[in-house]
Amino acid sequence: MATHEFAGWMERRGPTVDFNWQKRWVVLHEGKLETFADEACAKRKATMELQPRSTAVPFKDSKWLQLARNAPGEAALYSHQRPFGFVVDLEPQAGKGRRMAYFDPLHQEGLDQWTQAIHQSVRQVEQLLKDEAAAARQLVRDLVWRCCARPGYVADRRVARHLLRGIFRKVCEEEGVKQAPGSQEELSVLLPMIGSDQKKAAKAVRRNSALLQHLPQEFRADRDVVMAAVEGDPLALAHADASIKADRDVVFAAVTKDGMALEHTSAELKADVDIVLAATLRSPEAIRFASAEIKDQEAMTVF
Numbered sequence: 001m002a003t004h005e006f007a008g009w010m011e012r013r014g015p016t017v018d019f020n021w022q023k024r025w026v027v028l029h030e031g032k033l034e035t036f037a038d039e040a041c042a043k044r045k046a047t048m049e050l051q052p053r054s055t056a057v058p059f060k061d062s063k064w065l066q067l068a069r070n071a072p073g074e075a076a077l078y079s080h081q082r083p084f085g086f087v088v089d090l091e092p093q094a095g096k097g098r099r100m101a102y103f104d105p106l107h108q109e110g111l112d113q114w115t116q117a118i119h120q121s122v123r124q125v126e127q128l129l130k131d132e133a134a135a136a137r138q139l140v141r142d143l144v145w146r147c148c149a150r151p152g153y154v155a156d157r158r159v160a161r162h163l164l165r166g167i168f169r170k171v172c173e174e175e176g177v178k179q180a181p182g183s184q185e186e187l188s189v190l191l192p193m194i195g196s197d198q199k200k201a202a203k204a205v206r207r208n209s210a211l212l213q214h215l216p217q218e219f220r221a222d223r224d225v226v227m228a229a230v231e232g233d234p235l236a237l238a239h240a241d242a243s244i245k246a247d248r249d250v251v252f253a254a255v256t257k258d259g260m261a262l263e264h265t266s267a268e269l270k271a272d273v274d275i276v277l278a279a280t281l282r283s284p285e286a287i288r289f290a291s292a293e294i295k296d297q298e299a300m301t302v303f
Contacts, residue, residue, distance in 0.1 A: 005029055006117040008110065009039075011085075013102035021104065028117055031125045033088065033101065046249050047224045048101055049206065049231075051091050052126045056118040058111055059085040078102070084111045088118065099231060099253070191215075202228040209233035217241065226250055234258035242266065251275055259283025262290065273297070 006028040011021045012035055024035040024045060031050045037043040059078040075087040085104035092098065105111055191214070194200045201219045205212045209232040212220060219225045221241035227250050229236040234254040237245060244250055246266035252275060254261035259279035262270065263286075269275045271291035279286040287295060 005121060006113065008105065008114075010110070010114070011104040011106065026103065028114075028121055031121055031128075033118070044223070046101075047227060048088065048090060048099070049202075049228065050088075050118070050122050050125055052122065052129060053092050054088065054090050054118070054122050054125075055092060056086050056088050056115040058115060059083065059087065075102070078104075084108055086111060086115055099257075198222060198225065201225045205229035205236070206232055209236040212236050213239035220244070223247060223250060227253060230254040230257070230261070234261040235264070237261050238264040240264075245269075248272075248275070252278060255279035255286070256282055259286035260289075262286045265289075267291070270294070 008026060010024060010026050012024045013021055024037070025039045025041065027034045027036065027041065033048040033050065035045045037045055057075055059075050060083050078085050082104045084107055085102065088101045088103065090099045103114070105114055190204065190211070194204055198219070201215060202225045205225060206228040209229040212226065212229040220239060221243055223244060226237070226240045226244045230250065230253055234257040237251070237254045245264060246268060248269065251265045251269050255275060255278050259282035262276065262279040265275065270289060271294055273294065276290045276294050
């Protein structure tokens, strides 16, 4: 495993309807929070990408925010029973549908260390984006100067195409592709830019979930890449590999944002009470995608 910024054991509220707390080895590295079942990091359970506005709020502080109707998620509910816990609000600007994660290091020192480490990592993410934006602007200035001062350099159409592709790559890295790729020409630029880099693939689908359907099979079967896609559009699960459609954590993340994503899950998870209940609480009409056995259960008759 690569050198991490911070790591340690914590309890995390699990991705199930009853919200059981589970012991997890948590690693903070390069703007990502990853949870594992073991300290050797052999079995990854979840990955969360920090954003420029992400924040970590201690449960004990959230009760005051609750008075201002600004407490993140359900943090205020744990302010007494888990005094050293905190919530990671990954995208505060996204409103009610935003993703959160609840942790408890079980002691004050751990709470202070984790919240400080997360805030420091968020600042690094912000600086990285600023650096990328500056690089993109510099590239455009260089190209404009070359085109204006030395027009002969771009007389050859092949050279001009190469320069434009350079600009397009930087624009994609800075802003992301706002709409689904509409032509093979656009894909011919995007896909080579991603190559075999898993981090670039995850970054691309996080900005444009529709891109997942055009990625190679290895990425559509990659847990982190698909998780990044469903964060933006839960229905992107339709383009994931069958193995990912059977992944409980990925499916739970999708159906809690849009219950209709249940349609694209494995038969096994369509028969999972926790998954179906989570989907129908978000979108009651999603009950039609559940297995016959689940539909017949008394708890589901209200949907």
